[in-house]
Amino acid sequence: MTDTRAKRGRPRAFDRAEALTAATRLFWERGYEATSIGELTEAMGIRPGSLYAAFGDKKSLFKEAVHCYGRSPVGAFMGVALEEEPTARAAFTRILREAAVIYPDPAHPAGCLTISAATNVTLQDAEVEAFLRNLRNGNLGVFEARLRVAQQAGELSDAANPRALAAYFAAVIQGMSQRARDGATAAELTETAELALVAWPAARH
Template sequence: MQAATRLFWERGYEATSIGDLTAAMGIRPGSLYAAFGDKKTLFKEAVHAYGRAPAGAFVADALAQEPTAKAAFGRILREAALIYPDPGHPPGCLTISAATNVTLQDADVAQFLRDLRNTNLAAFETRLHAAKNEGELPSTADPAALAGYFATVIQGMSQRARDGATAAELTQTARISLSAWPAADD
């Protein structure tokens, strides 16, 4: 599964062929079809495996583990800055970049990834609503807008890593982005 995940991460869904996958996985096409049914099913399983690995799980981990929303978003941004350009794996985020050029016949693959990204967006918004209710954010804060802002920054950081941005550059982006955090009511 790791070889398939890496290949989809490097090339995206559309540009990864069955031949590429079977070569990388060291299996025959018949074995791939017997184990996974088709390329889409293998892709979805690879994405789920990615989501359980450190490079994919850091967002959910930060939201669940940090005591404040600001600490959670700070951690997410700092970890993205280190994880996305890490040379130990393809740059960026698999769920952000794997379906950028999908044909109409594979629109469900793009929808699958969009749904995963929107699930993260909803988790951001939920955490920010809680922060507002607890007084961590001002009463005038817009949790939906803040969630969208942080999702946009994180997606942009993923693309910048794919374009060659370093951890130092992305850390600076994280620092600047977090400065947009609204001050709590007095």
């Protein structure tokens, strides 16, 4: 006869990585504010007590979900392009063209989680909005740093403005994310990407 006394009261085991992936997808689809604890636990297949024990509160879960997203191929493509491409122009060309395909891909929620997940947050959740804003501004800083290196290498003319160019491409990428959420296709976003690349300044002569 099996002794079940040791199991009595023990919380049901679950795959933490799978649960986090489910939470990430739900936050990505609905945003932080519109996603309730009840919806999260249902999607993750766990009880509220298990969520709090494993992830902390909703804000902590969201922050971990964003970091999970950032490590995924869908969330990391910009950093990968900047690291792998030999020139800044090749890197930004790849980023824009890949964003045009990734953001409207029906295999996952449209757009970028980091860009869209904190819309319409309440005052008590301003920390979440600031968290995502800091991540986006961090990406902007990475863009600018790469462009300054390109300018020093002669890839951009001395007249080029790396700060303004970084801000421009960040604005285009954020706009592409929103357009994808509004139903824009990969073909439409590719047209946007190609138009944006026309703004690339001349190299140093």
